[in-house]
Amino acid sequence: MGKTLTALFSEVTATYEIRNAVLDDSYLWPEEEKILQDVSEKRRWDFVSGRKCARLAIETLGVKATPVLTGLRDEPIWPDGLVGSITHTRNYAAAAIAPASKILCLGLDAEPDEPLPHKVLSRISNAEEFNWVQRAKGKEIPHPGTLLFSAKEATYKAWNSVTKEWLGFSDAHVNFHIEKQTFTVSLNKPSSLKTLSGTFGTTEGIIMTAIEIPVSQ
Numbered sequence: 684m685g686k687t688l689t690a691l692f693s694e695v696t697a698t699y700e701i702r703n704a705v706l707d708d709s710y711l712w713p714e715e716e717k718i719l720q721d722v723s724e725k726r727r728w729d730f731v732s733g734r735k736c737a738r739l740a741i742e743t744l745g746v747k748a749t750p751v752l753t754g755l756r757d758e759p760i761w762p763d764g765l766v767g768s769i770t771h772t773r774n775y776a777a778a779a780i781a782p783a784s785k786i787l788c789l790g791l792d793a794e795p796d797e798p799l800p801h802k803v804l805s806r807i808s809n810a811e812e813f814n815w816v817q818r819a820k821g822k823e824i825p826h827p828g829t830l831l832f833s834a835k836e837a838t839y840k841a842w843n844s845v846t847k848e849w850l851g852f853s854d855a856h857v858n859f860h861i862e863k864q865t866f867t868v869s870l871n872k873p874s875s876l877k878t879l880s881g882t883f884g885t886t887e888g889i890i891m892t893a894i895e896i897p898v899s900q
């Protein structure tokens with residue numbers, strides 16, 4: 684199930700990740716620093732590392748980086764001409780950035796490769812997804828509940844970038860295609876986004892899910 688972060692996306696998307704690094708806020712813009720008021724050390728590491736990943740991924744695309752501020756739903760506000768997504772968990776941070784001329788939206792999520800508590804699974808899954816998790820447990824994927832949760836978080840990030848609206852866990856139905864390490868999400872909320880396709884992989888104790896929706900031709 685191993686897959687690198689880069690392999691989760693097409694070649695037009697730039698990615699950057701940080702693992703177990705000491706806090707490095709040399710990449711933070713003063714405008715980004717202002718978003719961080721009296722936060723915990725963990726939150727500071729997450730935000731700073733996520734913004735560093737975003738900045739380095741933006742520069743990989745050959746674009747001059749500018750501050751990435753935060754919107755009303757806590758979403759990152761990308762510089763003109765770019766779309767992207769940020770994730771962080773347990774001393775891991777990553778960002779994916781793409782040109783808006785080619786990619787409509789991105790959703791990236793990382794979770795520890797550990798079992799999802801039963802209570803959380805019950806809250807985030809419908810009956811079909813719940814049964815799939817029970818069947819898949821301990822087979823090809825050690826922690827299918829966490830994979831499902833991550834796919835729904837990536838879905839929300841991609842969805843929210845386009846619609847700016849809330850999406851509940853019951854508004855999305857996820858089907859996994861394990862052999863291909865992909866998944867399909869059917870959305871039951873009215874919008875231009877009806878079905879999303881994603882990829883997933885695990886590496887060094889982290890489950891990652893990614894959604895990349897191309898601009899329709």
Ligand SMILES: CC(C)(COP(=O)(O)OP(=O)(O)OC[C@H]1O[C@@H](n2cnc3c(N)ncnc32)[C@H](O)[C@@H]1OP(=O)(O)O)[C@@H](O)C(=O)NCCC(=O)NCCS
Nearest residue numbers: 730756757758769770771835836839840843850851852855
């Ligand atoms: C917003 C949310 C998806 C973040 O996921 P998470 O696993 O808790 O945290 P992650 O570390 O992976 O991601 C955090 C990053 O997501 C991004 N993010 C936050 N809100 C966002 C939004 N509304 N849209 C897009 N990206 C968002 C931010 O960049 C944030 O990092 P930052 O604050 O340092 O900038 C989650 O907290 C949440 O609110 N989920 C409920 C909604 C949902 O998932 N519905 C399911 C639909 S099927």
